[in-house]
Amino acid sequence: MNTTKLETTDFNLYYGKFQALRNITIEIPEKKVTALIGPSGCGKSTFLRTFNRMNDLIPGVRMTGDVMIDGIDLLEIDPVELRQNVGMVFQKPNPFPKSIFDNVAYGPRVTGMRDHKKLQEIVESSLKAAALWDEVKDDLNKSGLALSGGQQQRLCIARALAVQPSVILMDEPAASLDPIATLKIEDLIHELSQNYTIVIVTHNMQQAGRVSDYTAFFYTDDTRTGRLVEFDETKTLFTNPRDQRTEDYITGRFG
Amino acid sequence: MIEETRNPDVLSGRLVKASNLKTRNTSQKIWFGVMWLFGLITFLILLLVIGYVLIQGAKVVDWQFLSTAPKGGLSGEGGVSTTLGTTLYLVLLTIVIATPLGVGGAIYLIEYAGEQSLKSPVLKVLIDIANFAVETLAGIPSIIFGLFGYALFVSALQFGWSLLSASLAGACLVLPTIIRTTEEALLTVPDDYRRGSLALGATKWQTLYRVILPASLPGIITGIILSVGRVISETAVFFVTLGGSHRLPTSIMDGGRSLALHLYYLAMDTRAFEKAMGTGAVLVVMIIMINLVIDFVSRKLTAGLRSR
Numbered sequence: 021m022n023t024t025k026l027e028t029t030d031f032n033l034y035y036g037k038f039q040a041l042r043n044i045t046i047e048i049p050e051k052k053v054t055a056l057i058g059p060s061g062c063g064k065s066t067f068l069r070t071f072n073r074m075n076d077l078i079p080g081v082r083m084t085g086d087v088m089i090d091g092i093d094l095l096e097i098d099p100v101e102l103r104q105n106v107g108m109v110f111q112k113p114n115p116f117p118k119s120i121f122d123n124v125a126y127g128p129r130v131t132g133m134r135d136h137k138k139l140q141e142i143v144e145s146s147l148k149a150a151a152l153w154d155e156v157k158d159d160l161n162k163s164g165l166a167l168s169g170g171q172q173q174r175l176c177i178a179r180a181l182a183v184q185p186s187v188i189l190m191d192e193p194a195a196s197l198d199p200i201a202t203l204k205i206e207d208l209i210h211e212l213s214q215n216y217t218i219v220i221v222t223h224n225m226q227q228a229g230r231v232s233d234y235t236a237f238f239y240t241d242d243t244r245t246g247r248l249v250e251f252d253e254t255k256t257l258f259t260n261p262r263d264q265r266t267e268d269y270i271t272g273r274f275g
Numbered sequence: 276m277i278e279e280t281r282n283p284d285v286l287s288g289r290l291v292k293a294s295n296l297k298t299r300n301t302s303q304k305i306w307f308g309v310m311w312l313f314g315l316i317t318f319l320i321l322l323l324v325i326g327y328v329l330i331q332g333a334k335v336v337d338w339q340f341l342s343t344a345p346k347g348g349l350s351g352e353g354g355v356s357t358t359l360g361t362t363l364y365l366v367l368l369t370i371v372i373a374t375p376l377g378v379g380g381a382i383y384l385i386e387y388a389g390e391q392s393l394k395s396p397v398l399k400v401l402i403d404i405a406n407f408a409v410e411t412l413a414g415i416p417s418i419i420f421g422l423f424g425y426a427l428f429v430s431a432l433q434f435g436w437s438l439l440s441a442s443l444a445g446a447c448l449v450l451p452t453i454i455r456t457t458e459e460a461l462l463t464v465p466d467d468y469r470r471g472s473l474a475l476g477a478t479k480w481q482t483l484y485r486v487i488l489p490a491s492l493p494g495i496i497t498g499i500i501l502s503v504g505r506v507i508s509e510t511a512v513f514f515v516t517l518g519g520s521h522r523l524p525t526s527i528m529d530g531g532r533s534l535a536l537h538l539y540y541l542a543m544d545t546r547a548f549e550k551a552m553g554t555g556a557v558l559v560v561m562i563i564m565i566n567l568v569i570d571f572v573s574r575k576l577t578a579g580l581r582s583r
Contacts, residue, residue, distance in 0.1 A: 072474060079393050104476035114467035116486050127475040130485070176471070183475055 022049035025187060025217040026071055026094075031085035033066060035078065039245045040066050044085075046236060046251055053209060053218045055228035055254065058238030059269070063246025064221050067238070068189050071219065072106040073099040089187070104131065107180030111192040113172035115164030115179070120147075120156050123164040123175055127183035142182050150178035151208050170201025177208065188212065190220040194227065206231050225270055229258055237266045325559055332556020335549050341557070345537065347521040351547025355554055357523040361438075361531035364524060365517070366506045368442035369449065374499055376446070377453030384409075384454070385461040386483060413451035420448040421512040429516055436518030436530035444516045448509065449502035456501065460494020461487065493573045500572065504565045508558065510535045534558055 026048040033041040041063045048054045056064040069075045070087055076099055087094040094102065104127075115123050124143040125133075133139060143160070147153040152174040156167070164175050173193060180188055190209070194202040209218060209231045222228050228235055235258070236251040250257060250266045261267045284291045293299075343354035384406060392399035424444025434440040464487050472482040488495075518530025519540060532540065535558060541551035 074470065074474060077470070077473070079390065100476055100478050103474055108474040110467065110470065110474075112467060114465070114471040116468055116471065117490055126472070126477075126485070130472075130475060130477040130481050179471075179475065 022052065024048065025050035025090065026219070027086075027088050028070070029086040029088075031070070031087055032083065033063075033070065033075065034080075034082040036080040039243075041246045044246075044248045046248060048217065048219060049234065050217050051213060051215065052233040053213045053220060053231055054234040054236065055232035056219065056221045056236050056238060057223075057225065057228050057269075058246070058249075059240070060223075061244055061246075062238040062240040064236075064238045065191055067246070068191055068219060068221050069108075070094075071187065071189055072103050072108050074108065104183055105185050106187040106189060107183055107185035108189045109173070109176050109180055109191070109193045111195050113169060113176050113196070115167070115172050115175050117163065117165055119161045120164050120167070120175060121160040124178050124182050126179060131183070143178075146178040146182040147175075149181050149212070150174045151204065151211070152178055168201070170197050170204060173197060173201070173205060174208065177205075177212075181212075185216070187217045187219070190218065192221055192223060195223065202227075225272070229254060237261075237263075237269065239265050239269070325563075328552060328555045328559050331549070331552035332554075332559075335553035336556055340553055344523070345521045345532075351541050351545030351550050353521075355534060355537060355557060357521060358532050358534045358537040358554075359557075360523045361517075362507060362533040362535075364438055364531070365441055365445065365513070365533050366503050368438060368527065369445035369506050370499060370503060372442055373446035373449050373453055373502060377450050377498075378457050378495060380405075380409075380450075381454045381457035381461060382483065385458050386479075386487070409451050409454050412447075413455060416511075417448055417509060418511040418515075420444055421515040423447065424512060425515040435528065436516065437528045438517070438524050438531060439527045441513050441517035442527075444512050445506050445509065448512050449505050452502050452505060453498045456498025457491070457495050460491035460498070463494065464490045497569050497573050500565055500569045504562055507533070507561055507565070508535055509533075510539050514539065534561075 024047040027046065029045050031041060031044040032039060044067060056068060058064050066075060070083070071089070071094065073094070075081045075083075083095065089097075089102070089106070116126065118126070121143055124146050125139045128139060128142050133142075144153065144157075147156065152171060155171060156162070156175075164172065167175060177188075177193075193209075194205045197205065206227065209220065212218060213233070220228075220232065232254045234251065235254040237249045237257065238246050239249045240246045250261060250263045252262075257266065258270055261270065282291055340354040341359070342356050344357045345351075345355060346353035384402065388402045388405075392402050421444060424440060424447065428434045428440035428443045429436060434443075468486050468490060469482055472486045473479070477485065513533055513536050517533065517536060519532050519536065520530045521532055521537070522529075524531040534554060538551055538554040538558065541547055541554060545551075
């Protein structure tokens with residue numbers, strides 16, 4: 021059986037009085053790719069951001085229930101420390117207006133690394149792991165914003181890897197990319213899952229099917245409160261869903 | 276239903292003729308011409324003012340005018356050297372006082388005030404007042420800052436007519452400018468950068484000085500240079516705080532006379548009208564140069580942040 025990396029038990033999340041997530045209980049396995057799917061507004065991105073406490077930036081957020089990483093209560097960890105262990109890649113590539121090198125070296129520098137040799141090593145290995153090294157190795161001083169959209173997203177992945185997290189959260193990482201760039205990101209996700217626990221939110225059913233080992237289907241009704249309907253191995257969930265709503269969603273009958 | 280109201284040309288597959296095309300095109304031409312004329316008039320007025328001052332001033336401005344001290348008194352004789360020096364001191368001191376206050380205040384209001392005002396209703400009221408004050412101060416006549424500076428720095432704190440009093444009053448005058456431009460610069464930094472940095476394990480402060488401040492630097496520097504221009508051209512505030520000595524101040528407790536103030540004295544108290552024009556020309560050239568610098572700096576820095 022797999023080891024559990026992230027888990028929640030009876031987890032609820034509120035924005036002020038509005039309940040965004042209700043009674044989510046899930047065990048996300050280590051070094052696997054877990055996809056969160058579901059219609060817009062079902063709370064899957066909110067759920068994703070729970071694991072690096074990015075929801076904390078939104079005023080009025082309140083959480084109840086358990087969220088654990090490696091069996092430790094995640095809400096007790098200082099968010100700055102947590103985010104060093106749980107990296108994130110956003111929907112829109114967001115490299116800083118700095119050079120490629122400085123973008124990747126940002127995380128290590130923030131945690132106090134000054135040794136230039138070591139930084140160079142980290143930058144190189146991170147860019148290699150993000151499958152970007154060959155394309156940019158000759159102009160590391162070029163601005164990160166001068167890269168194409170797909171390259172920018174891989175730069176952001178490299179930037180996240182440089183911090184050496186064990187978990188990488190991805191919020192629709194290919195939503196703003198063309199099909200070829202998307203394919204590269206998907207290959208990369210597959211590659212990275214050997215060493216990292218990856219949780220990815222996606223609107224694209226085929227993508228969930230292609231990249232993930234496990235899939236969680238979130239759904240909401242008129243209350244707009246998100247619930248976890250079904251969680252299983254991707255193969256099982258796509259071929260033999262237990263819940264009617266899951267079947268309707270993955271066969272494209274709504275959503 | 277809709278078929279009845281459709282153009283018969285469309286129904287029969289022909290190209291539709293635009294109705295009253297000629298009138299519409301003519302009216303466009305007329306209005307375009309009117310706007311063009313207004314633009315031209317504005318441009319000519321500006322050219323006339325600057326051109327007149329420069330041409331009149333050119334008659335007296337030479338190296339000697341710039342490098343000799345004014346004689347003082349009612350004669351209006353001599354040059355402007357000491358007033359150039361005083362202006363430089365005044366600008367430096369004012370900017371040194373106003374920049375950290377203004378930039379710091381703007382950072383607080385934009386980056387921290389939001390979350391803090393949620394925590395405490397008292398703080399929220401204070402922050403709302405601060406925002407309103409900045410807005411209001413930006414539109415207050417400068418002589419009010421002069422009066423305030425005179426009451427507080429010159430007389431109550433007994434700094435007298437001095438560079439110190441004038442710089443403090445000048446700092447009050449330019450603070451709204453620096454705060455506003457810095458606020459605007461901070462607001463143009465995309466939230467994506469903030470989230471990206473925080474998600475990498477940076478603290479809020481690290482995010483601020485490593486990502487947000489560099490990205491908003493062009494705007495902040497523009498605000499500072501604008502303030503330099505404001506101090507150079509300001510008269511009313513310094514009339515009541517700087518005194519009027521035509522000598523170069525030797526300490527910050529000394530009074531003096533900035534270029535703009537000198538111009539005022541020349542025009543009002545002496546018959547040396549051509550010297551006033553000369554001084555005006557020097558002022559105009561300085562302001563033009565400052566605007567060129569602003570243009571250059573913001574273009575250079577913005578380009579540096581983008582590609583290449």
